[in-house]
Amino acid sequence: MLTRFDALNVETALRGAFFDAPFPPADDRAAWDLLATTVGTQETAAWIAAAERAAGEPVPPLPATLYLEYRRIGRREGYQVPYRLRRRRLAELAVGECLEGQGRFLDPILDLAWAVCEESAWAFPAHQGDLDDPDHPILDLGAAMTALALAELDHILGAQLDPALGKRIRREVDRRCLTPYLTRHDNQWMYSVPGHMVNNWCGVCNGGVVGSAIYLEQDPARLAEIVARAARSLDDYLGSFDVDGGSTEGPSIWAYGFGYCTILADLLERRTDGKVSLFDEPVIRETAQFPLRTLLYRGTYVNFSDALREGGQTAAHLAYLSRRLDIPDLMRLARASDASxxxxxxxxxxxxxxFWTVADEPAGEFAPARHDWFRGMAWMIARRDPADPDALVLAAKGGHNAENHNQNDVGSLLVDLGGEPLVAELGRPRFTSATFGAGRYEILANSSLGHSVPIPNGRAQPAGEAYHAEVVEHAALPEEDRLVLELRDAYPPEADLASLCRTVALHRDSPRGWVEILDRARFAGGPGRLETQLVTFADVHVTPGAVLLSGETARLRVEYPEAIAVEVLEDRGVELSAGPMDVRRVRFAAPEGVEAAIRLRLVPA
Incomplete structure (x- = not known):
């Protein structure tokens, strides 16, 4: 329990330690020149070129009307794109200046950093809505990340910039972040309460706010109060993970939240000479391996809920965790992660x-296990042959419909072949004002009608923790991985279910393996209609007894019994995070009856 780090113990640790900062200030030219040599000429030149481009661009404007776009038309991108561009350019300028050390980027850095301090709100429009109330700043993801960025900018370049900037950074970080963090209790991201479990916000906001305080707060007693409050909050964050370290938010959102938690854990150890350490918690080691256990193929991950399929993992984060926790496979995964x-x-x-560099050792590429299972959230990932890039991968989930970044997807599954999602999770939709509002489950990607799940009597799954799966059986065998779920309680009473049992299995009894999906329904009040749906981005060709799903190079044949009717629904231009995508939903319908069954056999073609 992190609550053992109370304010008194933390203050004692703070007063007895010297802050061993993770980076040297830019005027330590010996250290930065050595780093430039270490990262290499190409990397150094790329950063300096990026700084040159950023220096030649004006500061992107952020007018009030742009902020109000979210409230008026539900659009996030209008404000967030230039907002993030400011911060990206600030990073490019700062790193370029540190590596080059000639002073030519200092004025553009000053202009950008001052402009960030001048912003009326650091909170994203989606988290605030109205224009800023200076007496009640919103402490959100954007504010927390901005605070840490400015604090680390001040650490590396403050001595070379106008002294007024350092004073301004301290004033703004304190006003917008530190004081609200200590004095207000309206930040719902801080603690879990009945009906609400903390999520990635808890990791990011604590990481940003408390991380900035470690750099900027000079009063050990006040800093101790901040750290003690974070310890209580992060207890809830670590408690949100599955007993096996999984996160229902998925690997990409895990990387965001746990990444900032890792930054904070490192800073706390450095500021307290290791006396305050989050890494002593057993769950840290388990959850650090979450990306290892959810890897589909190189650079692609299981994308249940609002997670991204591709990317999302920061190579530096994986490399740091590999060293700090002595998990060699994380370094192997870091080498395979896109760091561009x-x-x-x-x-x-x-x-x-x-500074958290990716090493060439240990040698070799990471290969996941044949089978991974997360008991608490009922995720199964089964791989025909992890060493074969063309092999089948099956992922399936149970859970409930009130998970973090929830989609109504109890019983959903995905099937990959040759690195292609032939039975797909739509993943993260384009975020708008509807995404987290009353219309969330009218969005196809969030509705059970946008997932590969049964549809009994035409009914979709409702939202809420009461709508859940029961794990009937889970088996990991040499010849077969199997998950059996009772899905009756995932559907409303109008579905008229006495039972709806779903079996999903990956079989290894053939050279390329095959996937089985068996749905069996028993209706309570009389004959009913059972449909089962597969969602895909692939081309669909229906023939008697089989549906062919054709990706760019891989093909999957879905075999079905003669009595089953097949219908293909086309959804054009579905708004997903990567842009508009055409989606096809293949529905298999059994004859009406008190009992009904649909058995599908998915075979590489």
């Missing part, structure tokens, strides 16, 4: 890209 973009979004990750 993620690390350059905000200054904290840009710096850690340089």
């Amino acid at each position: 973009d993620v690390g350059r979004q905000e200054l904290p990750w840009a710096l850690r890209r340089l």
